Amino acid sequence: MTAARSHASPTSGSHGAEAERVTEEARDRGLDARLVVDRGSFHLDVALTAAPGDVVAVLGPNGAGKTTALRALAGLAPLSGGHLRLDGAELDGVPPEHRPVGVVFQDYLLFPHLSALDNVAFGPRCRGAAKVESRAQAAELLARLGLADHASARPAGLSGGQAQRVALARALAIRPRLLLLDEPLAALDARTRLDVRSQLRRHLAEFEAVAVLVTHDPLDAMVLADRLVVIERGQVVQEGSPADIARRPRTDYIAQLVGLNLYRGRADGHTVRLDTGAAITTTEELSGPAFVAFPPGAVTLHLDRPSGSSARNLWRCEVSGLETHGDQIRVDLTGELPLAADLTTIAAAELGLHPGALVWAAVKAAQTHAYPA
Incomplete structure (x- = not known):
């Protein structure tokens, strides 16, 4: 989880x-x-x-x-x-x-x-x-x-x-x-x-x-x-x-328990801004206190800032931990937005991930779910 x-x-x-x-x-x-x-x-x-x-x-x-x-x-x-x-x-x-x-x-x-x-x-x-x-x-x-x-x-x-x-x-x-x-x-x-x-x-x-x-x-x-x-x-x-x-x-x-990244902030239209200053773009349009959730499998990681990605959410993060999670690798990240990402073992190996590595984490707005807090 x-x-x-x-x-x-x-x-x-x-x-x-x-x-x-x-x-x-x-x-x-x-x-x-x-x-x-x-x-x-x-x-x-x-x-x-x-x-x-x-x-x-x-x-x-x-x-x-x-x-x-x-x-x-x-x-x-x-x-x-x-x-x-x-x-x-x-x-x-x-x-x-x-x-x-x-x-x-x-x-x-x-x-x-x-x-x-x-x-x-x-x-x-x-x-x-x-x-x-x-x-x-x-x-x-x-x-x-x-x-x-x-x-x-x-x-x-x-x-x-x-x-x-x-x-x-x-x-x-x-x-x-x-x-x-x-x-x-x-x-x-x-x-x-x-x-x-x-x-x-x-x-x-x-x-x-x-x-x-x-x-x-x-x-x-x-x-x-x-x-x-x-x-x-x-x-x-x-x-x-x-x-x-x-x-x-x-x-x-x-x-x-249910395997989601969860955040609480204040929504203004399609953006939920957290107390830390980070912002998450969603497809839902809300106003006021709100939660935003998305699964670790929705997160893609990149060594360089992606230029052609359609993802509306992009954060600079640091790898803080790696562990086997079923048939995938669970990557714990800190930085602009602390989160967890699930990658295949091949993807993790190709990225050469290790604690301390700097990466870009991307999530499409369509893969987030926002709802009133």
Whole structure:
């Protein structure tokens, strides 16, 4: 991801009529929460609403408050203020074991001495269901998740993907009205993660209540969730659909997640001027505070000032770093406009790039995207 440069203030994005519909429906059917938690010097104040069938991903950097929010929803961290309502019922003060909430923990926390079947049956048994009924329900869930042949296996005999699905089945066995997933794919290797992500998306699509996913992985969030809520320093800084957030990031952290260079300045027509004095020409015509974003792949580098280029944006820069980024070379640049550029290995070699090298960076106006701040 690109190291985006901006001085963006943490302003929440609006998602309009859809948000109003979700909020209204969540008051009676779904999740309606304002989570206020004071923990020493850290203060969390996050509003979350979701209608039945919604999958909401909570994203944020380390220390943003993601885990605190999840623990508050689960009843494992007491609220200092705000409210927590699920299907119209107040949950604040209700013990965790009596909440209609299922949790899939990052490390799954399966009971090592129990079979997959008995791990899944554990929840219904604790809530008073008969052993035969609990095991029948567990068998049905395991079959639905493609694990019928592994019902008798203990966790040590399961693959990472199988263990993840057993943990999901165990959370679903209590028929929760709120399903919480704490970094559900973090314990998987890259190859398994790809398969399990697509399976989990299918299972979440069939879930009729609210699901809240806590993750730091943008791909997990984009693939699994209908709506993203990004928090930084305990506050919501942006929320909306994955497509909207990817297209219009409002903080450096979000820009890095979606792989964009991001700047904030003041627009006057087709020009956005930054506080540093640098200017960016765009195709959009705006007036007032504005963001400008463009991908590192839109940047071309030249050793000499290009004379025949059609690019409207041209800055003198110095190479500050080089690193492999997928099948390309990510070039970090400082100078008139700090930015990141992606080049092929051949292009980087032909330019003879190295830290300290001086180059011209060019970006066509049509490859920038400006929007109100």
